[in-house]
Amino acid sequence: NAGVTQTPKFRVLKTGQSMTLLCAQDMNHEYMYWYRQDPGMGLRLIHYSVGEGTTAKGEVPDGYNVSRLKKQNFLLGLESAAPSQTSVYFCASNRGGSETQYFGPGTRLLVL
């Protein structure tokens, strides 16, 4: 039982490049979330999904897109990376509502 896993662990991009971050969970959770964490700030919600085939915007969605084609996977895409998107990205999942969230180990992204 791996819990929540994230791929890759670290990535360097040049401005304008695109990439996709993968989050996978094996707990059969309905809800999945993408956060970013920046120095001196708490986590901020980018997008979330309440079930397969659904997505919704969080607090800071601009510049990101997401997809939830399979229940166990939640993809975060950057179409044209900007230095402001340099951050640590965390994925989380839970059974829903106010249930406990389980977090992945994070993906560190550097945009030059």
Added chain:
Amino acid sequence: AQSVTQPDIHITVSEGASLELRCNYSYGATPYLFWYVQSPGQGLQLLLKYFSGDTLVQGIKGFEAEFKRSQSSFNLRKPSVHWSDAAEYFCAVGPDNNDMRFGAGTRLTVKP
């Protein structure tokens, strides 16, 4: 909109000493309150949460927190700190996980 303030960016305590981490929130209704811990290079782990009922909440690893509505606070406490408690601690508030706001975090250093 809800918000969270963690007044202390960094706290140092000696091993075996007591600990209190402060959290103040702003929220228009009865809040859901959470404390998370993040060890270096790891994702967040839930320590405890408050939804309703008893205002003194027990969590994992010997932590507890007290909800004080009159002071808009949800401070985290531990009677005797262990070296393994060194980490970053985040307070969060929200109606549910889809609209949660995190504080900026308090980094805890434990002296031998």
